[in-house]
Amino acid sequence: xxxxxxxxxxxxxxxxxxxxxxxxxxxxxxxxxxxxxxxxxxxxxxxxxxxxxxxxxxxxxxxxxxxxxxxxxxxxxxxxxxxxxxxxxxxxxxxxxxxxxxxxxxxxxxxxxxxxxxxxxxxxxxxxxxxxxxxxxxxxxxxxxxxxxxxxxxxxxxxxxxxxxxxxxxxxxxxxxxxxxxxxxxxxxxxxxxxxxxxxxxxxxxxxxxxxxxxxxxxxxxxxxxxxxxxxxxxxxxxxxxxxxxxxxxxxxxxxxxxxxxxxxxxxxxxxxxxxxxxxxxxxxxxxxxxxxxxxxxxxxxxxxxxxxxxxxxxxxxxxxxxxxxxxxxxxxxxxxxxxxxxxxxxxxxxxxxxxxxxxxxxxxx
Numbered sequence: 001x002x003x004x005x006x007x008x009x010x011x012x013x014x015x016x017x018x019x020x021x022x023x024x025x026x027x028x029x030x031x032x033x034x035x036x037x038x039x040x041x042x043x044x045x046x047x048x049x050x051x052x053x054x055x056x057x058x059x060x061x062x063x064x065x066x067x068x069x070x071x072x073x074x075x076x077x078x079x080x081x082x083x084x085x086x087x088x089x090x091x092x093x094x095x096x097x098x099x100x101x102x103x104x105x106x107x108x109x110x111x112x113x114x115x116x117x118x119x120x121x122x123x124x125x126x127x128x129x130x131x132x133x134x135x136x137x138x139x140x141x142x143x144x145x146x147x148x149x150x151x152x153x154x155x156x157x158x159x160x161x162x163x164x165x166x167x168x169x170x171x172x173x174x175x176x177x178x179x180x181x182x183x184x185x186x187x188x189x190x191x192x193x194x195x196x197x198x199x200x201x202x203x204x205x206x207x208x209x210x211x212x213x214x215x216x217x218x219x220x221x222x223x224x225x226x227x228x229x230x231x232x233x234x235x236x237x238x239x240x241x242x243x244x245x246x247x248x249x250x251x252x253x254x255x256x257x258x259x260x261x262x263x264x265x266x267x268x269x270x271x272x273x274x275x276x277x278x279x280x281x282x283x284x285x286x287x288x289x290x291x292x293x294x295x296x297x298x299x300x301x302x303x304x305x306x307x308x309x310x311x312x313x314x315x316x317x318x319x320x321x322x323x324x325x326x327x328x329x330x331x332x333x334x335x336x337x338x339x340x341x342x343x344x345x346x347x348x349x350x351x352x353x354x355x356x357x358x359x360x361x362x363x364x365x366x
Contacts, residue, residue: 001309002309006304007316007329007332008020008021008022011292011315013054013224013292015224020051021053021314022053022316024054024317024322026057026058026229027322029058029354030071030347031045031071032074036080039086042083044355046098047094047096048359049322050095050096053097053329054097054098055097055098056099056227056264057087060162061073062161064114065118065158066103067113067114068109068113069133070348076161076162081168082169084166084170085170088171098171099173099174100166100171100174101174102166102174102177102217104158105182105183106120106121106183107121107183112134120145121145121183122186123194123195124200126144126192127141128141129238130237146195156209156213159213163217163226164220166221174225174226175226176214176226176229180231180266181231181237181238181239184210185234185237187208188209188247189206192239203250203251207251207254210228211254214226223260224259225261227261227263227264228260228264230248230263230265232248233278233279234268234272235272235277236271243278249280255291259291260292262315263292264317265295266297267282267295267296269297286313293314295312295316304316304318320341324338325339327361339358341353
């Protein structure tokens with residue numbers, strides 16, 4: 001135990017000084033503008049939260065094919081790069097640090113969202129249970145098209161180009177989204193990957209796509225400015241694996257070769273456990289991953305301080321608490337009451353439930 005290390009302790013992530021260990025988790029909010037372009041309201045939202053040790057943006061598709069939800073931002077057009085520049089400038093003016101999360105949803109899409117109404121792509125043609133969010137409302141998922149082996153380098157290139165565009169947009173780094181049932185996760189798990197080429201079968205083969213994407217992105221950015229997010233226990237988007245301890249233990253070890261900024265673990269939720277998840281304890285990853293470990297999973301001030309004090313993690317990311325409390329680090333420092341998040345405003349809409357949560361100062365004045 002090291003009680004002197006807590007959420008308010010600074011952390012040196014190589015050449016990036018984080019003033020605290022309170023990270024803003026990536027949070028899909030479905031508020032991008034026309035053409036999936038970030039705009040002034042998004043810049044205001046992120047700038048309000050610049051006191052976080054680090055901000056990780058909402059998931060951002062690396063190509064039109066990578067989109068799976070309405071009004072999610074992209075990082076593949078000049079307009080999107082310019083829109084994100086508004087955000088990074090606003091955050092930097094407030095003294096913050098911000099990474100962009102690179103995303104391809106794979107099968108978690110719908111022809112309504114795809115260029116020319118094409119089928120979504122995936123490692124294998126396995127239909128996810130559930131429904132896709134489209135501009136016309138919820139529609140049943142379709143059976144995706146299995147990627148040809150020859151197409152996979154092109155998908156890796158989408159991530160590389162996204163990383164390059166993030167550099168042009170003024171970000172401090174990028175996070176590769178390998179969690180929550182999206183494309184990289186679909187390659188990792190044997191429940192969604194039934195390929196017989198070099199991207200399927202053995203754990204080494206199923207991890208190949210993650211490794212190739214990470215190689216491509218660290219070819220653009222210093223590896224010390226690249227993070228990876230995984231969800232070893234996740235069942236979201238109809239995900240399962242026959243041996244997640246082995247799969248994700250191997251994946252964590254495979255990432256050691258890169259000397260990354262961090263590995264970000266989305267821990268088991270109550271919903272995952274209800275859906276029969278085989279829980280992979282974070283300690284299992286900690287034993288195998290040599291670098292900075294970030295955790296996410298309904299942490300509170302107390303739980304966050306406890307996980308840091310035990311050495312089980314180095315950084316803690318917060319989602320819903322950051323939605324409702326733009327000044328979360330200050331509230332933690334003062335042990336002040338927290339605003340309660342309004343789930344009805346999480347996805348879509350405008351300022352309400354987005355930029356109108358009050359800071360402590362505003363509340364005290366009133």
